Amino acid sequence: MANADMPADTMLRTADGQPLKSALAKASRKARIRAFLLVVPLLIFVLLTFVIPIGQMLSRSVNNDQFSESMINIGVWFDENPNAEPDEAAYAALAADLVYSAANRMIGNAGTRINYEVPGTRSLFTSSGRKAKNLKAPFKEALLELDEDWARPDLWAAMRSASGTTTFNFYQAAVDRKINADGQFERADENSRIYMTLFGRTFALSVVITGLCLLLGFPIAHLLATLPLRKASLLMILVLLPFWTSLLVRTTSWMVLLQGQGVINNVLVSLGIVTEDGRLEMMYNQTGTIIAMTHILLPFMILPLYSVMKTIPPSYARAARSLGATSWTTFRRIYLPQTVSGIGAGGILCFILAVGYYITPALVGGADGTLISNQIAFHMQNSLNWSLAAALATMLLASVLILYWAYDRLVGIDNMKLG
């Protein structure tokens, strides 16, 4: 604060002797309050629709009360005996918890939570829960008599990690790790490592789709920016037409076109280009996802590119030509560098949309064309493992933010031009 240690008499003052700074602040306060009131509705809207849900998602992804809210005694024992083998006291606490949760119909929830980590243990909880009220000390023998599985170290490791109020287990599951018997994390079995593959595929396909959009969109945007107004507006309507058609309609029309017995294959077969048995598989695989999503995301590439190209006067290209550059050199050295901000904006837009796309891959992707968002939806709707869904979604969000940050470092976000 340079002002604070400035001698009072050198401070600038208004005519009536007030310090200039406070006079200025007072004068502009009213305007600031009015400006703030104008944005309040937007602020509330953003808070309700964006900040709170994302906060909820984040908290859900580390939320761990499914087991701990009913299994209280065992939680206390875990806290008091870190790293200890389960003893009689532990089994007694467990038995008490089983009785309590069975009586309050929470045993299923608790079992489900452990089942995420150690598959097949949900029934252990529910069946033991039903019989728990008849158990007598010593509880260890009694429980083991009910089911041998109660001695399994990986089960105890899972219960220990599920009894904290927060957990990173879901993130570990999201990166294909699981708890082993020693309470350590190791890579999941070969055939259940699905998320990293899906993340990889999602990003790879998004890169391909973004690249295709750029390849197809660049010449169109250039045409749009250089054609005479009347033709340009006609072309613009064609570009915008997809926006006016339902996403579902567009996707299903691709299905009509691309499927095995679809229009394109029928034409190819009737022209004799492919044989009846050699019909191309363009649907329910990655090809289908790429084709349909490229089409859907193309306008998001074209519009930012167009808005940048529109501002590049033709005199630059003319100047370059008059200076002796061939048309290719002119394009590469003069035109292309000036469109970088549009390429960046369109690329980021397409990529982010592609990474989170759900409906199209779900409809046309088949087994190997689905993306991470389909898996998130699966956990939201079918397996009801919301915490895992939230963890996957958070990772998706984080990777997009990292990408954004990297773009900012490399190109500069100020250089991005969206329209």
Place this chain on the structure above:
Amino acid sequence: MVNEPQNDGFVVFDHVQKSYDGEALVVKDLNLSIGKGEFLTMLGPSGSGKTTCLMMLAGFETATHGDIRLEGRPINEVPPHKRGIGMVFQNYALFPHMTVGENLSFPLEVRGMGKSEREAKVKRALDMVQMYSFINRRPAQLSGGQQQRIALARALVFDPGLVLMDEPLGALDKQLREHMQFEIKHLHESLGITVVYVTHDQGEALTMSDRVAVFNDGRIQQLAPPDELYERPQNSFVAQFIGENNKLEGVVESIDNGRALVRLGTGELIDATAVNVTAKGQKTVVSIRPERVEYKAELLPSGAHTVDAEVLEFIYMGDLFRTRLRVAGSDDFVIKSRNTSGQRMLKPGEKIKIGWAPDDARALEPS
């Protein structure tokens, strides 16, 4: 009008026509021969086809009909980058993503020139416009006048024999424009290049050019050195367009030895030089420069006819007095007189007699 090539024909437009839409001719039968080392200005009102001519010469538009020759070679089929013509654009067209140095080195790079040679040439070109210290700036960090100089340096850096400039000073303020006019003229003389310059500022055209081509409606109205253009306009468009001019309409009373006696609508007789009137009884417009009109009897040549005039307005302009008169029924006859010592200030309402030397009044065909 026909232009006999009185030069070596470095650049030749030979019966060139241009139409953009196939309906209207923007350039109608252009014949122009520009000598090596000449500074030729195309001057004309907006839309008269100046830029179009320049673009055809640079290779960005193709002539619909006719030949354009550079050093005797027809260049209609030569692509712009092979013509070796330097060009300065109205908005400068400096590449915004390159520094000043990179902008200048670009034409040398595309010619495959080595690094040290490039640097030497860039330095020489920047020194020429006194801008070497700005070599690492971006165009956006320069003022309009500075950008203008860089654009000039870039058009000259690869030593073109011909440089085209399309209203290069249009965006500058008056003082800077005058300064740059001087610099461009100076560079033209010291480098011996041929310059084709487009402007619609007649002052600029007159001060800079060896010859001026006045364009109107897709045709050259007159092609002449500045003094001839000003003193001896060939038709009423040129007379009106270049400088200030008074017009008096009348009928030719007699023609004798290039001298015409014209009777005005109000019956008075005036003297004029017959430029393109040929016969007695023809309608004509007599054009007279405001500074060539005299109202003191002793300054008039003997035997000159005089006309009655009434002073409507008198404006004191410092070095000049500008007086608006009613002459032969028209209210916008202007005379200019120098503020010499003893010069009398006229009063509105005053009745005077005005006259001129017959050489200074030109009887033209009405347009």
